[in-house]
Amino acid sequence: MKISVIGTGYVGLVTGACFAHLGHHVVCVDKNSERVEPINQGKATLYEPGLETIIKTCAKKGNLKATTDLKEAVLSSDVTFIAVGTPSNEDGSIDLRYILQASQEIGEVLKDKKTYHIVAVKSTVIPGTTEEVVGKAIEAFSGKKSDAIGLCMNPEFLRQGYAVEDFMHPDRIVIGGRDTRTYEIMLKLYENLDTKKITTTIKNAEMIKYASNTLLATLISFSNEIANICEKTIDTDVNTVLEGVHLDRRLTPIYEGKKIYPGIINYLKAGSGFGGSCLPKDIKALYSYALEKKVDARLLCSVITTNEERPKHFVELIKSKINNLNKAHVALLGLTFKAGTDDLRDSPAIAVLKMLCNWGTTVTVWDPQIDKFHPAIKGLFKDFAKTPEEAIKGKDGVIITTDLTEVGLMDWAQLIPTMKHPIILDGRNILPKTPFPLGAQYYPIGKYTEGTFAKGNNA
Numbered sequence: 001m002k003i004s005v006i007g008t009g010y011v012g013l014v015t016g017a018c019f020a021h022l023g024h025h026v027v028c029v030d031k032n033s034e035r036v037e038p039i040n041q042g043k044a045t046l047y048e049p050g051l052e053t054i055i056k057t058c059a060k061k062g063n064l065k066a067t068t069d070l071k072e073a074v075l076s077s078d079v080t081f082i083a084v085g086t087p088s089n090e091d092g093s094i095d096l097r098y099i100l101q102a103s104q105e106i107g108e109v110l111k112d113k114k115t116y117h118i119v120a121v122k123s124t125v126i127p128g129t130t131e132e133v134v135g136k137a138i139e140a141f142s143g144k145k146s147d148a149i150g151l152c153m154n155p156e157f158l159r160q161g162y163a164v165e166d167f168m169h170p171d172r173i174v175i176g177g178r179d180t181r182t183y184e185i186m187l188k189l190y191e192n193l194d195t196k197k198i199t200t201t202i203k204n205a206e207m208i209k210y211a212s213n214t215l216l217a218t219l220i221s222f223s224n225e226i227a228n229i230c231e232k233t234i235d236t237d238v239n240t241v242l243e244g245v246h247l248d249r250r251l252t253p254i255y256e257g258k259k260i261y262p263g264i265i266n267y268l269k270a271g272s273g274f275g276g277s278c279l280p281k282d283i284k285a286l287y288s289y290a291l292e293k294k295v296d297a298r299l300l301c302s303v304i305t306t307n308e309e310r311p312k313h314f315v316e317l318i319k320s321k322i323n324n325l326n327k328a329h330v331a332l333l334g335l336t337f338k339a340g341t342d343d344l345r346d347s348p349a350i351a352v353l354k355m356l357c358n359w360g361t362t363v364t365v366w367d368p369q370i371d372k373f374h375p376a377i378k379g380l381f382k383d384f385a386k387t388p389e390e391a392i393k394g395k396d397g398v399i400i401t402t403d404l405t406e407v408g409l410m411d412w413a414q415l416i417p418t419m420k421h422p423i424i425l426d427g428r429n430i431l432p433k434t435p436f437p438l439g440a441q442y443y444p445i446g447k448y449t450e451g452t453f454a455k456g457n458n459a
């Protein structure tokens with residue numbers, strides 16, 4: 001089938017490339033020519049495992065192209081996906097400026113289209129947006145009704161760092177539409193993906209996306225509250241507690257009579273909070289929508305505040321373990337909001353870094369995905385180390401802020417003796433099983449230790 005995708009951000013580019021990989025003909029559209037050119041040369045404009053290989057292969061084969069010309073792209077396709085950004089407003093609601101602009105431009109083009117066309121929203125939008133904003137703009141600008149244009153909401157469930165894998169092996173495909181013709185065409189697009197496909201109303205599809213991300217956020221804040229209680233309870237640690245919880249058959253699935261143990265405890269992992277461009281933004285948008293609908297969504301409100309307190313909570317733990325932190329020189333490992341991405345948006349690591357610097361601590365940073373000239377971190381800290389060894393040597397403590405695989409694989413027996421004070425604070429609980437040499441002090445999140453929060457700092 002012929003597809004156009006408006007927006008070449010993370011969702012748009014992965015969606016376009018993966019549809020091309022499935023054999024469809026795809027044209028990606030972006031107003032910014034600097035994003036378009038690399039795609040035509042077979043290059044990915046953002047880091048996502050496996051993406052560049054797909055773009056390279058499909059661009060060479062000729063079934064993946066990019067352009068700044070929205071008209072040409074829409075006219076040459078049967079389905080247009082809207083995958084533009086939905087930034088947050090001050091009150092947590094989403095800014096629909098780019099959605100509206102794209103819808104109007106698509107509508108204008110569809111005036112001249114002779115054949116049936118589907119407009120599918122991929123961007124995460126609050127219930128009602130697809131019909132009230134996108135649908136109405138398209139009808140107004142094209143002068144056509146639903147018999148000529150199909151409207152659809154088809155949310156994405158792509159984790160950064162696993163986006164290609166999640167697209168090619170999805171847990172479900174949700175197609176929100178208003179007629180069977182739309183469902184049939186959209187199902188055809190995904191016919192080569194073997195998974196449960198849900199066809200439903202547009203508003204259900206919009207809500208499924210928000211409810212999914214909000215459940216994940218809620219599980220994380222729940223884990224962090226259990227961690228806070230463990231920190232005040234002798235002989236407990238949150239990792240063991242939540243592993244025990246996770247083994248419940250309703251959380252750890254059983255397949256053909258056998259339990260499927262995940263490599264990690266999914267979303268029941270305590271740490272310094274959830275970040276990124278999705279979870280924090282989506283839960284705030286749903287909360288704002290609930291308020292607008294006069295729903296007292298106090299659980300959502302608590303999930304948000306619990307999360308906002310996490311970086312401060314971790315810094316209080318650091319303060320209670322490193323003497324005179326304001327005069328100390330520490331190594332901070334990881335800036336991104338999680339491993340496997342170069343994304344710094346809403347990263348708890350950056351919040352921790354800023355608090356340490358404001359406190360007067362000297363910080364040397366290491367992150368394998370970020371270069372020292374990144375605008376988001378300009379002027380924040382003293383040194384940017386090329387290797388973790390260089391970052392750690394001679395320091396008063398190590399602060400782990402991202403769940404980097406590299407940190408888990410490091411030879412701590414070799415590294416600890418190079419430190420001035422061998423103190424490790426693990427804000428992502430990635431080293432609980434690491435055997436540290438004698439004398440090293442290891443403090444994860446959610447474990448009772450003598451003197452932790454002795455001054456009563458456990459906000």
Ligand code: UGA
Pocket residue numbers: 124156157158159160161213216220265266267268269270271272273274275276277278279337338403
């Ligand atoms: C999230 C969802 O997981 C995807 O399903 C969804 O499609 C995507 O948002 C989206 O809306 O586009 P992502 O933003 O890539 O994906 O991040 P996650 O892997 O969910 O992690 C979010 C944050 O939670 C990270 O900061 C991570 O470190 C933290 N986290 C995760 C925890 O603190 N504990 C956990 O147990 C799991």
